Amino acid sequence: MSETNIERIQPVKPQRDACGWWTHPDFPEPADGNEYPLPGEFEAWLEANGVECSARLMDEEVEPGSPESLAWENLDCDCAAWSPQSPEGEGWFLVSIHDTEDGPCAVWLRRKDGDA
Numbered sequence: 001m002s003e004t005n006i007e008r009i010q011p012v013k014p015q016r017d018a019c020g021w022w023t024h025p026d027f028p029e030p031a032d033g034n035e036y037p038l039p040g041e042f043e044a045w046l047e048a049n050g051v052e053c054s055a056r057l058m059d060e061e062v063e064p065g066s067p068e069s070l071a072w073e074n075l076d077c078d079c080a081a082w083s084p085q086s087p088e089g090e091g092w093f094l095v096s097i098h099d100t101e102d103g104p105c106a107v108w109l110r111r112k113d114g115d116a
Contacts, residue, residue, distance in 0.1 A: 008049045009109065011093035020080030020104070024095040027107075051109040054087040058104040061085055072103060079104040 009026045016022040028045045030037040046053055058079055062068040071078040079097065084106030086092040091110035098105060 009051065009095070014094050014097070016080065016097065018080065019076075019078045020082060020097060021099070022094075022097050027095045046109075049109075050112050052112055054092065054108045056084060056087070056106050056108070057100070057102050058082050058084070058106075059102065084108075 009024065012024060014022045014024075028037070028042065031041060042053075058068065058072065061084065062082060068079065068082040071081055077099070082097075082104060084094065084097060086094070087108055089110070092108040093110065094106060095109050096105075096107040098107075
């Protein structure tokens with residue numbers, strides 16, 4: 001059985017908007033216009049792209065009362081001051097900074113060991 005050649009997601013320079021949001025142009029959108037992926041949908045996309053994922057919330061990285069925190073807490077929906085820190089290890093690239101029920105979240109990907 002031959003492998004299907006797919007164009008795998010590649011790092012690109014983030015172009016955040018005025019409020020700090022950004023999503024990689026090749027990051028998947030849930031099927032059928034759903035707000036959230038169906039069970040297993042995102043995991044299948046990760047596998048097809050040969051990447052692993054790590055997500056971090058802004059609240060995990062910024063101190064209460066910091067400029068980043070205050071901009072968000074003042075209901076400005078602004079996370080532009082936040083500079084998300086990549087997870088430990090080599091090869092991580094940012095693919096999304098988006099809002100969640102728990103506040104701003106940064107999503108990082110990196111190639112799995114042995115994947116080109």
